[in-house]
Amino acid sequence: MRVIIKPDYESVSAWAAEYIVSKINAFAPTENKKFVLGLPTGSTPLGVYRELIKMYKEGKVSFENVITFNMDEYVGLPADHPQSYHYFMFENFFNHIDIKKENIHILDGMAKDAQLECENYEKAIAGCGGIDLFLGGIGEDGHIAFNEPFSSLTSRTRIKTLTSDTIKVNSRFFDYDISKVPTRAMTVGVGTIMDAKEVIILANGVKKAKAIYHGIEGAVSHKWTISVLQNHQHGIIVCDNEAASELEPDTIKYFKDIEK
Numbered sequence: 001m002r003v004i005i006k007p008d009y010e011s012v013s014a015w016a017a018e019y020i021v022s023k024i025n026a027f028a029p030t031e032n033k034k035f036v037l038g039l040p041t042g043s044t045p046l047g048v049y050r051e052l053i054k055m056y057k058e059g060k061v062s063f064e065n066v067i068t069f070n071m072d073e074y075v076g077l078p079a080d081h082p083q084s085y086h087y088f089m090f091e092n093f094f095n096h097i098d099i100k101k102e103n104i105h106i107l108d109g110m111a112k113d114a115q116l117e118c119e120n121y122e123k124a125i126a127g128c129g130g131i132d133l134f135l136g137g138i139g140e141d142g143h144i145a146f147n148e149p150f151s152s153l154t155s156r157t158r159i160k161t162l163t164s165d166t167i168k169v170n171s172r173f174f175d176y177d178i179s180k181v182p183t184r185a186m187t188v189g190v191g192t193i194m195d196a197k198e199v200i201i202l203a204n205g206v207k208k209a210k211a212i213y214h215g216i217e218g219a220v221s222h223k224w225t226i227s228v229l230q231n232h233q234h235g236i237i238v239c240d241n242e243a244a245s246e247l248e249p250d251t252i253k254y255f256k257d258i259e260k
């Protein structure tokens with residue numbers, strides 16, 4: 001695992017955006033060979049999206065031949081609901097770049113047959129040859145996508161019931177009204193994320209410090225689903241000093257030294 005520790009949120013976002021752009025450009029995607037990018041929502045990736053939009057506008061990257069798959073979506077929120085992850089993605093990223101609409105994939109939280117929707121999502125990912133790079137954030141309890149604690153570490157795309165902790169944390173997007181937060185979500189599984197050729201997880205702020213500690217220094221455990229990244233051949237955690245603040249000084253020294 002690589003761990004990149006940056007001083008603040010801005011430098012975390014800039015590092016991740018530059019890394020993603022370098023990967024897309026090295027891949028040199030074409031109409032017949034598209035780059036497949038997995039994407040998250042949440043407040044953490046907003047800085048990366050801003051940087052990617054800036055780099056697109058400066059002509060440093062194109063998303064014309066990039067296919068995207070989002071991690072998750074709330075069950076029961078239509079695409080035009082301001083708190084749906086559909087709405088979030090178009091508002092904060094897709095509307096500002098040259099991605100083709102047909103290359104965007106987001107789970108449909110209103111699907112009549114949710115199970116089938118999840119199965120088809122896995123098939124669509126496989127049909128594109130798998131995900132080249134999956135970008136993600138983490139919850140305070142270490143969840144990746146909506147894979148709450150004790151999710152199977154080999155899970156696939158499915159419906160998950162959200163924990164009361166996650167509902168409480170996410171209520172900030174719903175006027176702090178817990179009753180407005182959907183109680184279920186569709187999410188790619190831990191196994192789906194682990195199948196990506198590369199995974200980058202972002203974390204900033206002291207609220208994520210415990211999850212980062214368990215993800216990096218703890219044992220691989222379904223209690224902290226982020227910890228499974230230890231088993232990925234190309235896993236990268238990019239975090240700021242605050243999120244790294246529960247790591248042992250030796251751990252921080254090791255990762256800083258090796259990245260010099």
Ligand code: GLP
Nearest residue numbers: 040042043044137138139145146
């Ligand atoms: C939600 C999302 C996750 C995200 C997490 C953290 O639970 N399903 O994908 O990583 O929130 O969000 P934030 O970045 O706002 O802290």
